[in-house]
Amino acid sequence: MAFEGLADRLQATMQKIRGKGKVSEADVKAMMREVRLALLEADVNFKVVKQFVNKVSERAVGQDVMKSLTPGQQVIKVVKEELTELMGGEQSQIATAKRPPTVIMMAGLQGAGKTTTTGKLANLLRKKYNKKPLLVAADIYRPAAIKQLETLGKQLDLPVFSMGDKVSPVEIARQAIDKAKEEHHDYVLIDTAGRLHIDNELMGELKEIKEIATPDEIFLVVDAMTGQDAVNVAQNFNDQLEISGVILTKLDGDTRGGAALSIRSVTEKPIKFVGMGEKMDALEAFHPERMASRILGMGDMLTLIEKAQTSVDEEKAKELEQKFRTASFTLDDFLDQLGQVKNMGPLDELLKMMPGANKIKGMDNLQVDEKQIGHVEAIIRSMTMKEKEQPEIINAGRRRRIAKGSGTSVQEVNRLLKQFEEMKKMMKQMTGMQQKGKKKGGFKLPFM
Template sequence: MAFENLSERLQKALRSLTGKGKISEEDINKASREIRLALLEADVNFKVVKDFIKQIKKDALGKEVQESLNPGQQIIKIVDEELTKMMGEESVSLNKSPHIPTIIMMVGLQGTGKTTTVGKLANYLMKKDKARPLLIAGDIYRPAAIDQLKQIGDNLNVPVYSELDNKDVAEIVKHGLQEADKNKNDYVLIDTAGRLEIDEQLMDELKRVTEVAHPDNTLLVVDAMTGQAATKVAEGFNADLDLTGIILTKLDGDTRGGAALSIRAVTGLPIIFTGQGEKLTDLDSFYPDRMASRILGMGDMLTLIEKAQQDYDTKEAEKMAEKMRENTFDFNDFVDQMEQVQKLGPIDQLIKMIPGMANNPALKNIQIPDNEIDHIKAIVYSMTPEERENPDILNPSRRRRIAAGSGMPIVQVNRMIKQFKQSKEMMQKMTSGNMKGLENLPGMDSPMARRAMRSMGKKFKKNKKKRLKKLKRFHS
């Protein structure tokens, strides 16, 4: 997972400061040394690290502690703010042309995932802007690059323009733009060739494509696993092409995070998107403040909420909340809920977005394989309708029958029933706005996590009347 080692090191360095009534200059120096080592180990640019530590010390020694924070929390707040500044402070959007089409040219070295990212960005634009994109196959050198782009186009139901016999990429792009003009496509995404390293031939070709296409966005696709080397690649491309932004790929890999933390500070270029996974849906807008919070283990509730709004069925969620309040949540609902959560992405990724959960050792390596959902379904479908609707009647003899019917060990059946009861209890507390007891869960003992839970509780109580009105409208 991206930033995992860096996150652990930074949290360890800052943990020693929390809870202290007063922090000395020696405490700050010690924490700064740990933070410096953590950043250098993550392959962050040396000058960036030097400036970062200098600013933290200056702010920590010069600022008065806010009344709502203890001195340790104040340092965490300063580190959070400086991490956010390092990565760009605010999210940056694509440049949009005043007339169609908006042209996006993707450039980068070979093996960064450029062609897949073209497909991911097309899918993103179709969902966000209901766009009608055209993809242009400008990589005529890599074997199967055109076939790969065509396959992506077929999966997305998006047209792909290519010329198999033409070796002049600038001319292919020119003809592709004419096709987009004819068909009124509002976005054109140009996939270009890469090399193992920057060379004159590659740059000359990309310059000629730029002269023909006049792209509104020239995006450099960078492999996050290359660390600090990514900044040199960005500087090399930017010198000749006037890049408008960066897309970081493979952020879900075994990366140390140096690229994301260094690239904006060194080049001045904004990170616009990040790719985490191989699916065409695995592309996210980059928010520096949210990434800083995740690195410091404070979660990322905004991204989690956005994911839920995008992928979660709102009506089903309201029905589920009502069942929780009325205490009628059963095994049929449990299966439905697991399928809904599965749409949001890997469980281990979602857990890290919840304040306090990122630091929970018991949840650190939690994963729910796809076949685990199938096992749960097999157990539930081996129950009678009465047993699914009334879990309390599941005595030992019924459980043995269910285990035999589903082909699962009795231990697994008992474990699943226990998980169901725990899930039901937790969700009942959350939907009623009663967070009491949840604060005692492992990993929820930090002040930030407690504040987040109290805030969530207040919001649930405040919006209770609104939710009930929605439910009445839904049922009527």
């Protein structure tokens, strides 16, 4: 996660004050010194840091906090609330035109990932919001831009409007909107040209497209890894084009995350979406409160649940619940579940979203070995159908054959079979608890 360094520093600072029965102004001052350093190290704009620290200090030494029964917890609550406010307060919803199509203009410098992000956003609009988007190739200057968007369109099975590189981007935008109206598209996403730096020619063209397309949203795509430069770019684009929101790319990279905390304050425009990986479904709506929770090590269950809801097939979940209850869950079912969990994203990132995960020793450096998951899949695929349904028949000879066929060891096969049996027992107990819970209105298995 982009905020890893900042998160570590802030969590360590919060830990010192968390359990204190009494908090003095000196305690708050010492904590704020640490918070200031943590934010500056994360490349947050120094004016933003000053405002943030002043706001938290003012609230933290107030009567409501100092005289409360749990002042340490109250100070942390203040930090979380102000961190949330710093990033925009509430999630900013995407615009919807009164009469379709809703026009979104995608802008940004070359190399920020604008074209890929345009594809990701179209994919999100279709999958999550059930919309019908049209992609528009209006970057006629970068030789590969049109081809790249067309390739993404094919990959995602989404239509792309293109007129080649000899027609002006303004005319392309005009005709694309006419086409979208004819074909009843809900959204038009215009992929505009970028440059390596901001210049008058670029801005002039973008203003012309804005005038003819009258977009409902102008999204600036910014590379989070560029730190303070990202803030300067956002400010320049906003001054000249009046953007409506920002999409931060590469927020999953090895970056200090200061851009995400600074852009909202400097431009007063919300961060609408964040790119969290290379895959075409790795674009998420930006939730300031959830991000503040993650930074402070409080987990992010809502995002985890949303990921599960989009990745886990509801019908299969019901079928599995029945199988757990009747102890008919097979290794084939387990393999299917493994695939669905993998679709939710990197497992180490998912585990870190669990509340309290930051308190587990070694969680900071946790890295789930994807090779081990590959070994598990290979072992199960090397079994016969009967072996998958009745693992108890797998004797020593069969275990040697499975290990050889999967390129693993007999020990790994033994470990998997033992873990599978333990899991079946545990899940049967949990489904039993769930049935009792239904009568009492209590326990429920997640996503079932």
